[in-house]
Every structure is written in C-alpha cells, then in structure tokens.
Amino acid sequence: MLQAIGLTSNRSRGQAPAVDDLTFDAEQGCVTALLGAPGSGKTEALRLMLELEPGRGITYFRGRPLHRVPRPACEVGVVLGDVPGHPARTVRGQLRMLCAAAGVPAVKADELLEAVGLAGLGDQRIGTLSLGMDRRLALACALLGDPHTLLLDDPAEGLAPREADWLHGMLRSHADRGGTVLFATSDPKEAARSAGRVVTIDGGRLIADQDGAAFSRTRLRPRVAVRSPQAARLAAIVSREARVARRSVEVVAEPVGNRLSVYGSSCAEVGDAAFRHGLPVHQLADEVGDVGPVGTVGARAEAEGSSTHTAGTAGPGAPAREVSAHTADAARRPLRPHVRGEVPPSIRRRPARGPLWPVRYELRRLFGVRTTTVIMAVVLTASVGLSVLLARGGGTPPVHVIAAWPSLLPLPPAALGAGLLGALSFGDEFRYPALAAGRGTVPRRFGLLLAKLAVSAGVALLLAVLVVLASAETLRIVYGGGSLHVPANAASLAVSWFGLTVGCAWAGLLAAGVFRVTAAGIAAVLAVPVVMVPLVERMPKASTARSMAGLPGRLRELAWFQWPGAVDRWLLAAMRVVAHPVGAALSLSLAALVCAFLFTSLRGRVRW
Template identity: 55%
Template structure:
C-alpha cells in the first residue's frame, strides 16, 4: 500500500510549484492510475514519492518511507523514462548485472525475461531495442527483485494498442498476487479501462480521487458513433422512438453525416436504422473524455469545443457529473450555451415541445476536492479544513534526495560490469598493439634501457601505454556509472559507498596487473622474435623493477577510479592520470630539488631497527623497496595524487550522508 501525504515540490522562481499538496492512496491488490495532462505534475509527484527530488511531504510504502527500507529495490520496482544502461550491453547481461546489485540469484534474470517475453532478444544490445522492447526491459528491471509495489511512469507511452494491453495484463497479474501498482497516464480511456482507482491531477493539484466506475461515469461519456448520409433523419427517428419508450437519450450532431448518441447502444440504433431503411456507414461504441475540469486560462489546455445538441429528451441529467457525484466535490465542465439558432427539444410523455434556448440553471456550488483528503469527503470536510488550516501551521516534512544503496554483491556486480561491454577488450588490444610497436622502434633506435624497453616507455612519453590503458579502464569504472546509471535506476545518484569503492579498486588493480603483465610478456616475446635473445633476457634486479611496474599501473588505475568517482566523469578520471606526470611530477621535483641538509641514506637499515625481531620472509626488503619507489618523482607524485583523490572521495561521501 502506498500513502502519499502532502507532496509539494519546491517553487520554481515566480511559477507555482509543479506539485502542490497532493495526497492520495494506492491500495494493495489494486491498480491505481495517476491521470493528468502533459504538465499536470505526474512525474514530479512520482519523483517526490521516490525521494528523487527535493520538496515536502512523506510517502509510506506499507507503513515505511523509502529511506527507512533496507533494500528499496525489493520493496518498490521503478520505471522512470527509458531504461538506463550501457547501449552496448546485452539484455541478459544487463539484467545479470542488476541481479548482483539487488542481491538476487542470477537465474532471476532468465525468469523475468521469460515473463516479459524477451527470451528471444536476450543477446540483443540495449541500444538496438525498439520502444516496445525497451518498455518490456524496463518492466523486467522493475520486477527483477520481486517487489511488492510497482511505480511506473507512462509505461505505455509509444506502445501500440496490443503491446499496451499486454502490459496491462502483467500489471493486473501482479496485483492479483497481492501487489500494488501505481502508474501514470494522460489517456482517460486507458485509466478507466485498466485501473481500479483513478487519481486525477491538474496543474499540480489533486482534483478527483475516484473508483474507475465513478470516473467512467463522471469524466467519460459512453456514446454510439454513427456515420450515415441521412444523419438528420436518423437523429429525429431516434428521438421520436426514445420519446415513445420514455427513455432518456441525447443525440448530438457533429457536423456532416456524423452523429453521437448518448444513452443508447449500437443494437438499438442499428435496429432503428434497419426498420426505416436508413443506410449506415459506421456504427461503433466510443468513449469520449469530458475534458479538463478547470476553465481555460488557468494554465491548462483549453477545453475542446463540445458539439451542439440538437435534441435532448426529458429526464436527461448532466452526463458529465450527476448530482450525487457533484456532492463528492468534482467539478464537471460547464455546458456550452446554445446559440440563437440552436433548438433543444424537450419532450414529455405527452409529446409537448418547448424552446430551451435559455441557459440551464447552474447547480449549487460544490466544494472542490481538497488535495489532502479523498474526494468523497471533500464537501463535508470543507469547514473543518478551513479551521485546520487556520490552527495548524506546521508544514509537511522536507524530502531530501538520498544516495542509492550500494550493490549487495559489489564484487560480482563490478566483474559483470567490466566484462559485459567490449570497451575493456578493445583497450587491452590497443595497449598491446601500441606497446609492441613502440618497443620494436625503441630497440631499433638503441640507447634505451632494457626496463624501459620492456615497458615500451620512451623518455618523451609521460606514461607508458599500459599505464594509460589501466587509467582509462579505472576511469570507466565510475565514469560509465554516471553516463549510464544502472545503479541509479531507482534511487538517484550513484552511491559513493565503501563497499562499491573497494570492489572497484580491487577489480581495477587486478585488471591493471593483468594488463601490465601481458604488455611486458608480449614485448619480451616480440623482441626475442625480432632481435634475438640479447634484448629479451631477464634483468638481474627484476624483483624491484616488477614491483615498481606493478605499482605504476595499479596507481594509475586507482587514480582513474577515484577521480571519476569524485568528478563523475570518465574524462576527468583520465585527465587525473595524465596530470600526474605532466603537472604533479614537476611540482614534486621542484620540492625535492635544491639544497638539502640531510638525506635518507641508510633508510633500509633503520627500518630493520623499527621492530624487535626480523620480519618473516625478509619483509623489510619489500618495505624498503616500496619506500624507494615512492621516493622516485613519478612514484611520489602518484602517491600524492592518490592521497588527495581518496580524501576528496571520502569528503564527498561523508557530505552526502550528512545531507
């Protein structure tokens, strides 16, 4: 069950708020439609309910606000706009990645694919899906964690009638199993046909909260559409027979050969035409909207002109809002006044004829439905509501945009994110090819030390290709999350949580080490093939060199991860990697250059004296080697950059939690 209370968006400069004090309920086991025109505030209301937009109000999902629910994706399935995800990822891969994020078994991806009819398209790329298939995938993402509540924004937008009917069946099946469904639409016919309850918004305010049957009776007008070359004669005959049977119908001429008959059905109209030999070109049941409930000039679209009545029989009440419905607080559209040449025929049992050119008496003034109360109690609660507003000055609680939850299985999620897109494989191939070409040309030219030769790192380049590739893959780890926010589908921005950060750092380090090892091995094999064993031998000090190489590629990868997480951009992450040798290294060199009174000579011996006993396996040697790596300009600059980026990341994460 959903309980939305006092939803109010923040004011937009001098414009009124998009949503103003909206309250309604969506009950369990029922489909609720949030109906309104294009700018009525439907999407804003959903975003306020899901705490994706700042404002005021509170929304309870089975008695708890969303930020109090440990795992929101298991309680609420959300579909807002298009499905977020990398366009190169497959449908099945995208769902499997979200399974790791939601903490559900991976087999659930195949289950929902079968439920929404996408099994045959499971290997299709997201960027190639049609509108209908994208809607199906969005519904599959919403159903992935088997939530109790579905909140869908325009789920049938752009779908054909057949696809829309299929989606409505899925929603009905969800409610039959004890779930709750809330969806938005701008089509009154769809709301009346699909929903159990219809909540109507206009200009950001609630104007009606009705059962579907009441909504269809008060806001829609069932009619029989007739197309005949003898429309005028048929209309007169229908009026005559209705008068004889003491029935109440309304025959409206819509110009030309078209009639709309209210209060009758296709069978009666067809029998009348058949008995009198009148040719019929079209005979169909239709449902027409009653139009907006506010007069033009209030920011809504103007009411479409209503057809002029040519015959109205006695006993016909205002079809848009019967008296018992007006008492519930709904405003029917004002009937158009007949012109000077319009004649409305009122016929009683005796067949009397009266001129009705004068306007009909207006009904007694009705109290508008208060947005904070159901429409059925608006009229009775009007005096009480005025007293309450005068006595109660407290506003609804503010709505704060909170970051989403981390993946429940972050390491598995990160592995599927990395391997689900071909960018990593292309980067690996490009790095290996560039390193091979560079090392061959460096060996041909000579005067290059063997360690730099194996790393394909000439003096003129700030970083070797392997380090740049590791930095790019690290930047993509967070950059893709903000460009294609799969984690932000239901709860706003990508989370800066410790579990997700550690998973990304671990996967980035493993990828960087693999890239560095493949680069060095490929370069050594190529040098051995082209120039013989002279350049492919293992250096004598290969242990510290390998440690320095691993630290370089890992540090570049981590710099890309942290920078992309702080600045929310892949470009910023790669720029941070390039800034280390270009900007930070010169600054560090200037800092360490110049006259020095003392030096760090004999550091390894002093490190041994820090502990009372010798470290196992000669651990002090590795510590000394690490210190020597940091003492180098590139190593020191990289360590300084990583420290600054980590502090910035922690600061942004803490600031998000405090807010």
C-alpha cells in the first residue's frame, strides 16, 4: 500500500507550488491512476514520492518512507521516461549491470527479458530500440528487484494501442499478485479503461478520488463524433430536430477540423438527419467524451453553451455535484493522521543508492560497451607503431622504445588510454545515469569509489603489460632478438611504468568525478606533464639520497612483522619514482584530486 501525505513542492519565485498538500492512497492489489492535464503536477508528485525533489510531505511504502527502506529496488520499481542507459549497451548488458546494482542474480535478467517479450532482442543495442521496445525494457528494469510497488509516469504515452494494452495488462497482472501500481496519465479514457481507482488532480491539488466505475459515470460521457464540411448547418439541424422531438441532446462544435460532438444521440439519428437534408458526412463514430476536470466542468459547459448549439437540459453539472459528494465522503475517511493546514515534514532530495555489488557492477559497466575494447585496441596499435619507428632511428633510449614514448608526446599512448578509460568511468555515469531512474547524479559512495579505483587500476595494469609485450614481440620480429635486452634496474622501471599508467587512470577518474564530465578527466591527465611537471622542475633542488638510503630499514623497525627482503628493493624503487619530476607531479595531482573529491562529497552531504 502507498500513502502520500501532504505532498507540497517548493514554491518558485512568484508562482504557486506545482503540488499543494496532495494526500491520497494507492491500495494494494489495485491499479491506481494519477490523472491530470499536462502541467497539473503529476510528474512533480511522483518525484516527491521518490524523494527526487525537495519539498514537504511524506510517502509511506507499506508503512515506511523510501529513505528508510534498506533495499529500495526491492520495494519500489520506477519508470520515469526512457531507459537511462548508454545507447551502445545491449539490452541484456543493461539488465545484467542493474542486477549487480540491485544485488540480484544475473539470471534474473534473462527471466525478465522473457517476461516482457524481449527474449529475442537481448543483443540489441538500446539506441536502436523502438518506443514500444524501450518501454518494455524500462518495465523490465523496474521489475528487477521484484518490487511490491510500481510507479510509472505516462507509461503508455506515444505507444500504439496494442503496446499500450500489453503494458496495462502487465500492470494489472502485478496488482493481481498483490502488488501496488500507481501510474500517471493525462488521458481520462486510459485511466477509466486501465485503473481500478482514479485520483484526479488539477493545479497540484486533489480534485477527486474515485473508483473506476464512479469515474467513468461522472467524468466520461458517450458521444457521436461527426466530421462534415457543413458542420455548423448540421449542428443547427440536429439541435432543431431534438427540440421538436423534446429529446435531451447537446451538440458541441470543436474549434478545428469541422468536427461536432453530439451527446445524447446515436450514429443512426445523426446520419439520418444529415441524409434527409443532403449534407455530406466524412466521419460518424461512437466515442467516449471527456467532460473536463472536476471543479471546472460547470464553467466549461457555460463557455461551450455560449458558442455552440445546445438542446435540452442534460449537461455535466449533475456529474460534477456527484463527484464533489464522493470526494467529500473520501475526505471524511480516517485514513491517516493528517489534517489540512498542518505543516508536513520536509522532503530532502537524496542521491541514488550505490550498487550492492560494486565491483561486479563496475566490470559490467566498463566492458558492456565497445568503447573500452576500441580504446585498448587503438592504444596497442599506436604503441606498436611508435615502438617500431623509434627503434628504427636508433637514438631513442630502449626504455622509451618499449613504452612507445617519443619526446614529442607529453605521455605515452598507454598512459593516455588509461587516463581516458578512467575519465569515462565517471563521465559515462553522469551522461547515462544507470543507478536510479530520474536522479541524474552518481552517488558518492565509498564502496563505489573503491570499485572504480580497483577496476580502473586493473585495466591500466593490463594495458601496460599488453603494450610492453606487444612492443617487445614486434621489435623481436622486425629487428631480431638482439635489439632488446633487460636493463639492470628492471624493477624500478616496472614500478615507474605501472605507476604512470595507474596514476593517469586514477587522475582521469577522480577529475571526472569531481567535475562530472569526461573532458575534465582528460584535462587532468594532460595537465600532469604540461603543467605540473614544469612546476616541480622549478622547485629548489635538494639531495635526497642520504635521507632515503635507510628508510626501508627504519620502516622495518616500526612494523610488527618482518617482510621479505625483496620488499625493500620495491620500496626504494617506488621512492625513486616519486622523486622523479613526473612521479612527483602525478603524486601531487592525485593528492589534490582526492582532497577535492572528498570535499565535494562532504559538501553534498551537508547540503542535503
């Protein structure tokens, strides 16, 4: 069961709130429609329920507000617009990634693809899906955690009738299994056809709370839709004949298209009248007409009566009185301890929850698109080509030949590629937020950050090893085995090489996380050799060999266990790397980015 109590959005400057003290229930086992014209506050109300927008009020999902639900994906499924996924990601890849975020087995993805009719489209890219297939995928994403409540914003908008019927059939099936379904719509006929209860709002306020039968009786009226080039003359004839026969008939002229809406008559009667007077008719059909939102029906009827031909006394005034009485009865029901006028509690906008399985989520996010493999292939190709060209000249040091680092480039291709992959780790998250629908931000969770750092470091190390192996093997094939030899300081060089690639990956990742754009991560990587290295080189030089010589031994004395002697050599190699201008510049950049990331994270928590 869903209980929305006193939902009120923040006031814009000089404007009324989009949602004003909205209170209603959505019963368990029932499909509830939140009906309102465009701009009536439906979407804002849903976002207030999900704590996506600041305001006042509270929404209980089976007795608990959303921020007190430990696993929201297992309680509430949300469809707000299109699927917020990378267009190059496959349907199955998107669902498997969200399975890791929701903490459910990956096999759930295939089960839902079968349930929503996408079993044969698992390898289809999201960007190539039609609107109907996209809505099916969105519903599958909402059902991943097997939630009790479904919240959907205009789920059938733009869909063909067959797709809309299938979607509402799925919603009714979920409600029949004991779930709660609430969907927003602006079409009264859709609400009457698909919902067991209809909550009507206008201007952000509750207008009516009715069951489906009462809503259809009071809000919708049968009519005859007529299209004729002689619409005004036909309206006068039908009205005159109705007065003569003393029948209650209302004829309303539509503002465009030579259309008439005839209430209280039938297709046969209107067609016979047109035939007797020789008037052409281009359309003649039975329809269900909307009499307008409750509370404005009377004014609308008066306006229509002043500009149309009307016969009889039947009008929407009586239904309006019936709805008002029903709404008054609903308001007197003791459903919740809330009295109008009381100040409801404040709603704080909260970011999305982090993934429950962060490493698995990050791996599927990273390798779920071809961008990662394309970047790695380009880096390997460029590195091998540069290595062959540098070895041909003979004047480049062997270390730079293996790393494919000519003096013209600020960084080798492997470091640039690692930095780009790190920047995409956060950059794609902000462009295509996948952790929660409609939030548009990335949670600054410690577990997610550690997962991104670990995965990006692993990819950078893999890229560094592949570049060295590919370059060495290519040089052996092209120039022979005598062109390469293992240097004496191989350990120090390996630490430097791995530290450079991992450091660039982390710099790109942290900068993209701070500034929320991929370009900032790339700029941070390029700033290390272009800006930071010259600054470090201009610092006063001092000899550090004497102070560093005995550092491993002094650290050994402080440790509570004795590490192997090989660790001393690796420590010295790491300290020499940090003492190098590039290593020092990269270390300073990473320290600054870590501080900036922590500062923005803490500031965000204090703000909200």
